[in-house]
Amino acid sequence: MNKIKKLASEALQRGDFDFALQEVARGETDVSRLIEDLKIYHAELEIQNEELLENQAFTEKAMRRFSGLFAALPVPALVIDEVGVIHECNAIAEQRFALGRKQLRSHYFPRLLPKKEHGRLRELLQIARNEDCASQAGIELKTADEQQFIADMHVSSLPELIENNAYHFVVLMVDQTAVVKQHVLLEESRRHFQAYFDSAPVGMAAISADKQWLEVNDKLCDLFGYSRDALIKLTWVDLTHPSGLDAELEQFNDILTGKLEGYALDKRCIRGDGEIIDVHVIKQGVRDASGQLDYIVVIIEDISARKQAELALMERDRALENQSLSLRERIKELKAIYAISRASQLMSDQDAFFADVLRLLPMGMYYTDDVSVSIDLASKIYGNNSFSATMDKLESDIQVDAQVVGKISVGYRKPRILPNNKPFLDEEKQLIEGIAELIGLFLTRIRSQQAQELTSQRNAALLSLTRQATKMDEQSLLRFALEHAETLTDSHIAYVHFVNSDQNTISFGVWSGKTLQNCTAVHIIITR
Template identity: 30%
Template sequence: MTNKPGEARESSELAQLHREAKEREHFIEQIIELTPVVINVLDLVTNRDIYTSRDVATLIGYTHDEVEQMKDRVSTLWHPDDVPRRREHLARWQTLADGEIFEFQFRVRHRDGRWRWLETRLMPFSRSEQGDVRQVVTATLDVTARKQAEEALRASEERFRRYFDLGLIGMAITSPDKGWIEVNDEICEILGYDRSELLGMTWAELTHPDDLPADVAHFERVMAGELDGYSMDKRWIREDGQVIDTTISVTCLRREDSTIDCFVALLQDITARKRAEEALAKSHVELEQRVVERTKQLTTVNEELRNEIAERQRAQEKLRRSEAYLADAQRIAHVGNWAWNIASGQVLWSLETFRIFGLDPDSFNPTAENTRSLIHPEDRAFTEQVFDNAVAERSNFEAFYRIVRPDGSIRHAQGIGHPVVNEFGDLIEFVGIVIDVTERKRAEMESQALKDALAAELAAMTRLHDFSIRLLASTELKPLLEEVLNAIIALQNADFGNIQLYNRDNGALEIVVQRGFQKAPCNSGNACS
């Protein structure tokens, strides 16, 4: 039996069409398997999958067959909070036009028990004879990592915003062209400008002219990629013309291509501290001047005493220079921030806080108990009482205490805290800052020691001056010379000494008064020391 030519040609064309359809189907399947999403065709009438790509197991941990065998896969897999929204989605799907895409996110429980965030995009695939959407095609992607990153970023931004708005320290966000992008109330208070005025200016316009070159030099090094931030002391000119002293710390935020997006600046007003340092320096100068004046009155006593006074003055100058160097070191401010959640007990520290305590962020967990162990034993009861009162009264607190670092070194710290309450007035957490004030404490103690030493020396010199006046007016020299010798020994911090007179008749030095030893008179054959 033979086929007619027309039938053979038609059969060949059908075979060709079948092969092409198979090839297209294979091509589509290969593309689906290569994409990082799960493709699915869902029948809305039967609520069953018509087609699911093989990657579904990597998405939720269950195979397609295991999912199909579930009695109610939505209640089994979906998060309870997301199930009601699915009913709303089903109603919305029925109204989709051909080619219209609907997108939503939901959570499912993975086989390992963890919740995973999925994102699905779907569109109509087929309709009933009445035109209702019968089947939809979906593309689903695991977005858990992205959601976690978004949540971490949101929490980080929320913490930053909280510190920014609290006003514990001046904070600002500035642009690469030196403009103010955002400022908190404390910055406005320090600089004396309204926020609207400040945002229309640059920080260079407000910087003291003598400090601007150094600030710009640091800024340009950051812009060039040599640094990521810098700290310095600088002066500002307030809106009322007043010059104020501050310590600033600046850090840049870079984009993925390393260009600078913005700067974050911390600013602390240290004008009062500066003025106190200047007043202290002035008092030192006045005290030194008084010492010089007293010294001039003693130059008639003897050359040895004048040499001693000159040596003492050189020692005082060394102390003054040492204090100046220490004052320079005080200007380097270290400020860290922290947060303590009352309910969970979770404590968060910034990197600078770890540095102040001398700890490694990767190996130390800053719990409340661990933090307590770092405070000097003599200061723990006091700091606990201050903090307990602040918790009970929901009030700000400030405390000065000592820190014992892991290497045994002791640092002085200033802690400032602020309570955070919810809309019902419940205490949620405390946030605050810690400032390393070790250098300031050391400077204060050394300054007091210097004052005490200078006062003691001035008293001794005054005694010597009084002795010299009495010596010139007295006919009884020995009692006065004994007092002079005792004063000189005390001033020199010596154990013994004597006063000798030269005898012109025999060419010998004769001891007039002595204390602490016996020694033969000096003559031409007997050396004296």
């Protein structure tokens, strides 16, 4: 039997598939040989049958692998013919198209696409027929319930399934709906940002790590007074006023090294026409996925008007503060003036009055605890007159009846610079002049009172003298008059003498009791 198979195999290899029949037809063989040839022919058929079985097993195995792979694909997959009829589908396709397996198989695939996509599908199948595979991105599809989605479609021909020149194709669909939606959102966001960037009310730009402008908007060009082309050729350093450059460079370098993500500051910049403007700057680094700096976003706002408003507000606050300070000082001065004025009107004791002046006057000064006061009268000095040669002081004359009778001096023991950048406030000078005037009024009143008292005493003495004239002898009356005169004039000696007839000598007539106590001189000779 093995020999027969060997002969059959050799005959198959020679291509003599019907050599036995050929010999019978020629009448060149006998029956025994014919039987032998039939056996060989039968062996040939068995060999062919074995090869067919092997091929069938291989094909079935390949189909099983294909079916397993097809079913396990993580994306919707279909097998369609060139007309578009679906012959096979996987479970993912059933879910995506919302159709059962029986419904989806034998379904007309173009019905799952909007009409506008039919032409692209035909073109895709034609390319796959000619080139074995083809792909098309962004094809719209729809489910059985009319829900649309977008997918990238990959088509491969299956030549082993060609029947009567009818091609079959594997169609894979990668759902890109979320990606497309994200792209749409990103594009919409980009358009919105670009619109905001172009029409922003502040200057906006992107700069590189080497300080060059990458992109600028119109507002920034207007802000610095340059055309777009001219501004792009400059760096932000060229526009920064030197006074603030070093501080900003340090922060900018911190963005480059990653120490800072961004910073914000106020600074001065120089426009194209040389004008210096105040701006508020915000810089924020933008980094790529690896953490490397990609570019820096810059927002620049012109705050010159705000700075001017702040300056005006500061000036107003300073003026209000000065007014408040002035008001407080005026209140202090008024209190001191009022207290001293009251004392000048009510007090009669000079020493007590000046003690009050020395106590009350510092209350009206700016630095109340550091005031030195001196009141210098012809008869007496009140207060501390130890002013140093370098000590700043205020002085004012004290006048009585338009005559200078003294002066008042006021100063601070420590060097002081007051809010007006002077040693004293102008109002402090006025305060000292006012107090000097009050002292003059006080002295005038005291002198007037003393004069009135003296007149009253004189009148009383004259009245008493008149009353005693009839009761006393001449010498007693003279002594009585001398003692009254002594008292009225606050004198210590009082006497009456007579010039003798020789006009060269005198004779004492009468003298007071104090005269004998206070005078030891002898007055005898006189000269005309």
